[in-house]
Amino acid sequence: MEAKSLIRLLFLILSTLLLLFFTFLSLPYAPPSNKPEILDCATYSPWCTSKNRIQHKKPNLLKNPLPTPTRHHSSDVPHHPLDPLTVQELNRIRAILASHAPFKSSPYALHSVVLQEPHKPLVLTWQKGDPLPPRKASVVARVNGSSHVLTVDIDTGEVTQHDADADTWLSSGYPMMTVEDMTSATWAPLSNPDFNRAIIERGIDLTDLACLPISTGWFGKSEENRRLIKVQCYTTKGTANFYMRPIEGLTVLVDMDTKEVLEISDKGWNIPIPKAANTDYRFSTLNEKQKIKLVNPISLEQPKGPSFTVEDNHWVKWANWEFHLKPDPRAGMIISRAVVRDPETGKLRNVMYKGFTSELFVPYMDPTDAWYFKTYMDAGEYGFGLQAMPLDPLNDCPRNAYYMDAVFPAADGTPYVRSNMICVFERYAGDIGWRHSESPITGMEIREVRPKVTLVVRMAASVANYDYIVDWEFQTDGLIRVKVGLSGILMVKGSPFVNMNQVNEQENLYGTLLSENVVGVNLKREHDSPDNAPRRSYLKAVRNVAKTEKDAQVKLKLYDPSEFHVINPNKKTRVGNPVGYKVVPGGTAASLLDLDDPPQKRGAFTNNQIWVTPYNETEQWAGGLFVYQSQGEDTLAVWSERDRAIENKDIVVWYTLGFHHIPCQEDFPIMPTVSSSFDLKPVNFFENNPILRIPPNVDKDLPNCKFGGHTNAAYDLRWVTKEIESTIAGPL
Amino acid sequence: MEAKSLIRLLFLILSTLLLLFFTFLSLPYAPPSNKPEILDCATYSPWCTSKNRIQHKKPNLLKNPLPTPTRHHSSDVPHHPLDPLTVQELNRIRAILASHAPFKSSPYALHSVVLQEPHKPLVLTWQKGDPLPPRKASVVARVNGSSHVLTVDIDTGEVTQHDADADTWLSSGYPMMTVEDMTSATWAPLSNPDFNRAIIERGIDLTDLACLPISTGWFGKSEENRRLIKVQCYTTKGTANFYMRPIEGLTVLVDMDTKEVLEISDKGWNIPIPKAANTDYRFSTLNEKQKIKLVNPISLEQPKGPSFTVEDNHWVKWANWEFHLKPDPRAGMIISRAVVRDPETGKLRNVMYKGFTSELFVPYMDPTDAWYFKTYMDAGEYGFGLQAMPLDPLNDCPRNAYYMDAVFPAADGTPYVRSNMICVFERYAGDIGWRHSESPITGMEIREVRPKVTLVVRMAASVANYDYIVDWEFQTDGLIRVKVGLSGILMVKGSPFVNMNQVNEQENLYGTLLSENVVGVNLKREHDSPDNAPRRSYLKAVRNVAKTEKDAQVKLKLYDPSEFHVINPNKKTRVGNPVGYKVVPGGTAASLLDLDDPPQKRGAFTNNQIWVTPYNETEQWAGGLFVYQSQGEDTLAVWSERDRAIENKDIVVWYTLGFHHIPCQEDFPIMPTVSSSFDLKPVNFFENNPILRIPPNVDKDLPNCKFGGHTNAAYDLRWVTKEIESTIAGPL
Structure with a gap:
């Protein structure tokens, strides 16, 4: 590295x-x-x-x-x-x-x-x-x-x-996960008191938890002969974009067939959970002043x-x-x-x-x-x-x-x-x-x-x-x-x-x-x-x-x-x-x-x-x-x-x-x-240019369009009509 | 080679x-x-x-x-x-x-x-x-x-x-050609009887001639100290696409300043002039049956x-x-x-x-x-x-x-x-x-x-x-x-x-x-x-x-x-x-x-x-x-x-x-x-995604369009509605 x-x-x-x-x-x-x-x-x-x-x-x-x-x-x-x-x-x-x-x-x-x-x-x-x-x-x-x-x-x-x-004679791998495999894996850690404690001790409400089922890949013998999955979690508090709020370093190893928690690795105690501010990307969460309309329809x-x-x-x-x-x-x-x-x-x-x-x-x-x-x-x-x-x-x-x-x-x-x-x-x-x-x-x-x-x-x-x-x-x-x-x-x-x-x-x-x-x-x-x-x-x-x-x-x-x-x-x-x-x-x-x-x-x-x-x-x-x-x-x-x-x-x-x-x-x-x-x-698939004989556009073939809005446009074009503000001189 | x-x-x-x-x-x-x-x-x-x-x-x-x-x-x-x-x-x-x-x-x-x-x-x-x-x-x-x-x-x-x-102290080259340089160069060969004979003996009418002024590049001493250009010609007979009808091997070296023909190289006597058929690309030259309309407006x-x-x-x-x-x-x-x-x-x-x-x-x-x-x-x-x-x-x-x-x-x-x-x-x-x-x-x-x-x-x-x-x-x-x-x-x-x-x-x-x-x-x-x-x-x-x-x-x-x-x-x-x-x-x-x-x-x-x-x-x-x-x-x-x-x-x-x-x-x-x-x-020019706050499209913002044609569409969509014809089995 x-x-x-x-x-x-x-x-x-x-x-x-x-x-x-x-x-x-x-x-x-x-x-x-x-x-x-x-x-x-x-x-x-x-x-x-x-x-x-x-x-x-x-x-x-x-x-x-x-x-x-x-x-x-x-x-x-x-x-x-x-x-x-x-x-x-x-x-x-x-x-x-x-x-x-x-x-x-x-x-x-x-x-x-x-x-x-x-x-x-x-x-x-x-x-x-x-x-x-x-x-x-x-x-x-x-x-x-x-x-x-x-x-x-x-x-x-x-039949x-x-x-x-088939997983024996064909290869070492397992079939594609089912949706049920993935869903149940994300629930599995919650049955484990140590896991729940790790969450609560970080100040996270269990009801704010969002977890992802992450395929383990393959890295050696210890991971063979059973279907394993790793689960990592996030907090959804304050944002729809929970991906930006990782509970870093907490990884739960789960047996996908038995739903058993095999191992909890918790190495991220010193890492704060990033703040929720400015992480949401949904238009519905913006107030009117935050919205930007850059172009006409x-x-x-x-x-x-x-x-x-x-x-x-x-x-x-x-x-x-x-x-x-x-x-x-x-x-x-x-x-x-x-x-x-x-x-x-x-x-x-x-x-x-x-x-x-x-x-x-x-x-x-x-x-x-x-x-x-x-x-x-x-x-x-x-x-x-x-x-x-x-x-x-x-x-x-x-x-x-x-x-x-x-x-x-x-x-x-x-x-x-x-x-x-x-x-x-x-x-x-x-x-x-x-x-x-x-x-x-x-x-x-x-x-x-x-x-x-x-x-x-x-x-x-x-x-x-x-x-x-x-x-x-x-x-x-x-x-x-x-x-x-x-x-x-x-x-x-x-x-x-x-x-x-x-x-x-x-x-x-x-x-x-x-x-x-x-x-x-x-x-x-x-x-x-x-x-x-x-x-x-x-x-x-x-x-x-x-x-x-x-x-x-x-x-x-x-x-x-x-x-x-x-x-x-x-x-x-x-x-x-x-x-x-x-x-x-x-x-x-x-x-x-x-x-x-x-x-x-x-x-x-x-x-x-x-x-x-x-x-x-x-x-x-x-x-x-x-x-x-x-x-x-x-x-x-x-x-x-x-x-x-x-x-x-x-x-x-x-x-x-x-x-x-x-x-x-x-x-x-x-x-x-x-x-x-x-x-x-x-x-050389065609004898010559296969679109040689298509017509050009002429105006009468194109549509007549009117604005489809009910009344006025939802937004004015902010900025576009403004005068240039003072620019920042110098590079970039 | x-x-x-x-x-x-x-x-x-x-x-x-x-x-x-x-x-x-x-x-x-x-x-x-x-x-x-x-x-x-x-x-x-x-x-x-x-x-x-x-x-x-x-x-x-x-x-x-x-x-x-x-x-x-x-x-x-x-x-x-x-x-x-x-x-x-x-x-x-x-x-x-x-x-x-x-x-x-x-x-x-x-x-x-x-x-x-x-x-x-x-x-x-x-x-x-x-x-x-x-x-x-x-x-x-x-x-x-x-x-x-x-x-x-x-x-x-x-001033x-x-x-x-400037072409001496700056570099060996000459300035960008003027439009007049290019035009006069293409006319220069016609003042040369040997050139005209070469054209006529190929069965080409001089009135069908189209010539291009081609920059000479630089390949050695013999080409220094005067502005040179090479002219090559085509016949326009039967097509607007004269580029596809080269008079191959006939190259005229012209002095761009004096318009003098310096050299005629004619090594293409054995090469036929390609036929004009199927070379024109203008829509106006197609008959109605040849036209293909593939898409609606x-x-x-x-x-x-x-x-x-x-x-x-x-x-x-x-x-x-x-x-x-x-x-x-x-x-x-x-x-x-x-x-x-x-x-x-x-x-x-x-x-x-x-x-x-x-x-x-x-x-x-x-x-x-x-x-x-x-x-x-x-x-x-x-x-x-x-x-x-x-x-x-x-x-x-x-x-x-x-x-x-x-x-x-x-x-x-x-x-x-x-x-x-x-x-x-x-x-x-x-x-x-x-x-x-x-x-x-x-x-x-x-x-x-x-x-x-x-x-x-x-x-x-x-x-x-x-x-x-x-x-x-x-x-x-x-x-x-x-x-x-x-x-x-x-x-x-x-x-x-x-x-x-x-x-x-x-x-x-x-x-x-x-x-x-x-x-x-x-x-x-x-x-x-x-x-x-x-x-x-x-x-x-x-x-x-x-x-x-x-x-x-x-x-x-x-x-x-x-x-x-x-x-x-x-x-x-x-x-x-x-x-x-x-x-x-x-x-x-x-x-x-x-x-x-x-x-x-x-x-x-x-x-x-x-x-x-x-x-x-x-x-x-x-x-x-x-x-x-x-x-x-x-x-x-x-x-x-x-x-x-x-x-x-x-x-x-x-x-x-x-x-x-x-x-x-x-x-x-x-x-x-x-x-x-x-x-x-x-x-890292912006603090974050600069288009985070633009709105999604909603239907009422989009136009209402009608067909702009005067009466009927100029063409029907040929082929698109046809049944599949027998396909050619096998690759490609």
Whole structure:
């Protein structure tokens, strides 16, 4: 640790997995017949929430009910082979499992119940109007302290496959936590008198307590063979932003299965709880003088309506694109069968069979007792989809947005609806699709410009304090941009200091002093030398064809730039170039941990920015199927070590998007969004510019808009019309 | 050269210079008194055009007159110390110079006439209502074959400084070309019978000829001591996109001063001229069946109007930002005195004294006779501002945009108006400023989200075939994003081939076969090893303070990430962090040329991504004041070699934004925009999140919009409502 460095890196990596031509098995289908049953989310239900690392003693549950689902989902039926499990199907599965041994005789919890997608050839040849391929579910459950993986045939009512003790034969890890796991863990410490005493002796009322369930990672033998979780708590007194009021240094180790408190570590007695002042971020808590109105109303308007349709609940058609879109409890959302219409032939052409976020790896690197284990894998441990809360219309997405609900099962299999989980909207940001100006001197007065309009698919997952905004943006020129935005609240650490002048050079804050007694926690960099593993580019100047997986393990090199093309050598354009797409890197922050550090072994997919593997239906989750407490035996890095052939195969491309985030005072008490992205861009996929023939904007096509306010504007624009006040001379 | 590589890199670097706290000298002021005189751009005038590399025999000049200027500029007066020279002032300068020796007795050309900005302290202390500091002009002229640098006092009518033979004492180069230089160069070959014969023998009608004036760069002794230019031609027959019909291999060397044809190189007899079919990109040339309408009307609407004002023609006030904005013939546009209002104190705080594009370096690297010299410096050779054509309302910028005209002088000093050269608009792209969702399980049903609205300042320069879109985007959270988009038409090379199957492994296309007989030209990479100059980061983890210029020459390192902060150690936040901004790199493509290659010596500012120099009023143009044919003696790399102290000084930060562009068929016949950006982000500049207290959107604040079309929509949405056609199974 470098003691004199006061600002360090917070290192955060998201592996956004792009699966091209990925598929699953399929079996015969019959329509679901079960009686619908569904949880009512308008009243309290932990299954309806995604904000489930947190426990609080004073739930006020009916004050602000969740938005009403856009549709009543009880009578939904699947229309497409990839449609997610419906309410009826989930209830049928629950009934089937309830009569299946050992579920019949023992208490059990369902950790994952999702569609087992049909084989790729079946999906590719299926056309609207064809009968659906058979519907099957893939189930992960815990019974009697062991993990089970099952396949349920929804039609026949049979469990066609059942692997018990899956956490033994598969890897050391455990399945994704259930919402119930997380909720019960946060309550467990309250049953312990020592814990309660520690709270009360700090002057905190137990009714002000808010606790978070924090995955333990894996750091050695003592943590094996049982499901462990650590719980840390905050006081909610005086603020909705309890994350800024940590009870620092108090960590409770809990057995997730027995709810037993195994250990209480209390090392933060000397650290004050940061004050509540100025931490609340809710508009409703501001008085009128505090409010700032910076801009007049501005809106993306489409008086003729959006240009896209969502058919049969999941099939999106927009401009020259069509694709299947569905929520997923683990990945958040899955885009499948993305096809683009060729302007030359009018035919739809395959671009991406399946694309989704495979894993997120968020290692905090403060080495102290209460912080070292924070190395979250947010998809495989918490469920990136489970944590996606309803989007806020007009703010999370513009007014022209369409919203899609999710139907997920609770731990007992009962379905519930997560309303407004995904939005889809058209974006016009004032950008230019293409342009060229000619000069009058040529006799050619030409200014041909086309505005750029795109389609955005968005979800936002609030994994406790942090908010992740995931966008898949489709452009009419064939480009797909995957963008991840970070906002929300910093995970902060209590500090004895109120000013940097109290911190001497020897002191190690492990972060930035954000406010009095609050440190934003950052990563200490461990240099993973780029020299020790120089690798050839995956596809360098097209002719360097990656033949095996190791050829395609790409560490990007700034001074030896390469393009990374996925081509089909068997299909050529008119002038003979192989058709393809390229991965355009962005958000290239690399992992800086030692390769043999336990967190890095578990998050080893961050060892490279690009990976390519041959299609294998069991290789879907870059951190492994069972991530929780896993030791890294079932990761992308391990699979790829086999160095299988990938040339001219059905392949999967994985891209790791990374962020370094050094907190600063501007991130307090809630951080402005920072974002990063990478692109999938057509390269000789089309014969020529696919948006050559779209029209320019003309005024008569645009809307006439009037102000929509009832009477006067709610605010005047403060400051904007003021004269310049005296400025502060000198730098900054 | 790597013969087997068929796709190579086109390397393109833009140095977007950010000048913090940059300033000029100042002298006393009196109002202008000259009689206005101005060129009429509604009729033919080469000075009104920016598209001036091109000459054409059939000007049809009155068919599509340029847009009317937004204002009549003859009576403009300056309001701010940084306001550009007005029509009246330019006429006054012309009159002063006309009576000044040696201009009185000899023909001369004015290559640059711009405001000599007052000293920084004067500008910083000046307040609205104060008398203006004295107005002076900085003039670069050519008389009798030599370059002169003059200072003109507009009030006293005196030439207060006059350096003759400036191209001798300053550097080997020549001033930026005038529009007249470029125009006359393209006509010169037609006076040569050998040239005309070469054209006619190719079956091209001389009336179909379009020629481009191409800067020669500098490659050795034979090219010194006279102003040289190379001219290459195209046929306009059958298309407005003559760039796609090169007369390949025919290069004419012209003396720019005498207009003499010095040499004709004709090596392309075997190369057919590519066909005209499918090259035109104008909507008006499409028949109804060819047109594609992909989306319904979509518009950024602000029924209460935009939230910004432009006071006194150049002072922009928006949200919490204010800044001065003006056009510049060389830089394109200049943003000065950017200040942001502190939400705590309500005071304006200095962020950036001056920011602009200092130089663009566009080396094509085909080594053949007709291509090797194409190593454009678009600002210093052609004038990035001179090339900025009027923006197209509704397409280049959204309907809510404000347009700013430029007033530039012709070579004889007569002012002309370039209308709509810059636009300013508010952007809402559906993005999120900040957000956090809480869960009902905590008793806190919170979804606080703020939409992100930004202000964009844009220009678009068409430097012959290529179009550059430059955006300065201001965010309410204090961030400034500088984004450069590339569109327009590829510089293509004629080729004997019509299909890649004619190209064997030994053949060197130096590009991608885009269409029959057309190659997109790319750069051959020369590896500039990153190992031979490993440098410390400029500000690494805050405590590595760069004390001198060499400390601050930054080559970015992917696996040793650093943040680059500009801090004021004398000013601290409440909790004691020094206030600052950081440079957030993006568009990090590095130069791959050998450091001692002549083009790289001239474009040596691309040797690093970040440079910091102490303020020096003579160091403004990263490629040197006189770039044309220069040998690189007056560049940022040379200045910085002095290794001056920069710690706790008034500094200038330079950022090099780079693109690698490998052409592909999608870029034919006009390329969809690709863009790249870097950010200036506040870091402990504010006490906390500066947009914490802005309100969320509510429906009543948004507009009510109706469709603005007169009767029916002009087009139906083709394809969008069609059923899925049979898809092509298999990859891509």
